[in-house]
Amino acid sequence: MTDLKKIFHVKGNDFTHAGEASVNIKNMLKSIGLDPKLIRRIGVCGYEGEMNMVMHGGDGTLSIEINTDKIILYLDDNGPGIEDLELAMKEGYSTAKDEYREMGFGAGMGLPNMKKNADEFTISSKVGRGTQVKMVFSLNH
Amino acid sequence: MIVKDIVNRFGLEVLSGKEGLDQKVMGGHCGDLLSEVMGNAPVGCVWLTVQGHQNIVAVATLREMAAVIITGGQTPDPETIQKADTENIPILLYPGLAFDLAGQLYEAGVKNMDT
């Protein structure tokens, strides 16, 4: 049963608002009294996902679904897609532009961070079509 | 120790987030790669970085930091200061290098607990 679903739009290359959806989600989870450690894990995943859409993915959405037994984050963009998912998941692999690297992005740790912090992590991507990520956080332990 | 104590002790300039100066300091972190900081910075830490663009505020907020200290003579963008005021995150300025301030902070008792 889904108790609540919220969708945030993320704009490609828009650094002014980058990160705001995740901060919103954090505040929302805080107000319902979720465990602070879990909020932080969800925050990391939301932020990294949001930044990937801003930097690589183009326009997309970050959604959160709150159920009685789990919380799910969805990332969905219409960007260029990822050719080699296995390579993209490797720590340190990044195609970020130099101007982004100078800002401290492009460490190639975003996808690995997400995988580490979510209980379940699935990614699918089609070149020329976009990328989808689903991250599940169990509320039962 | 609270943020204000660090400000006074090391003569840091406070650029934003005055509301957050009473926050307890529970550790420290140095880093300029945002994903590394996002993954590793402890709760309630002071974060020493040379990054001054607005995205550092989201990182500090999501990691529940006590303050951001911009080092190495770098300065924050005006948008950074604005956002940090909204989120009550103190942005502090230290003109010297991160290593020197980190060492002094450690000596003053700012240490990371096991997370």
Ligand SMILES: Nc1ncnc2c1ncn2[C@@H]1O[C@H](COP(=O)(O)OP(=O)(O)O)[C@@H](O)[C@H]1O
């Ligand atoms: N939403 C996306 N759309 C297109 N490419 C992506 C997307 N997310 C990640 N990638 C690709 O995967 C690489 C690794 O991503 P990540 O681990 O987050 O590191 P970083 O963002 O620091 O480059 C990126 O550099 C990019 O090539």
Ligand SMILES: [Mg+2]
């Ligand atoms: Mg990334």
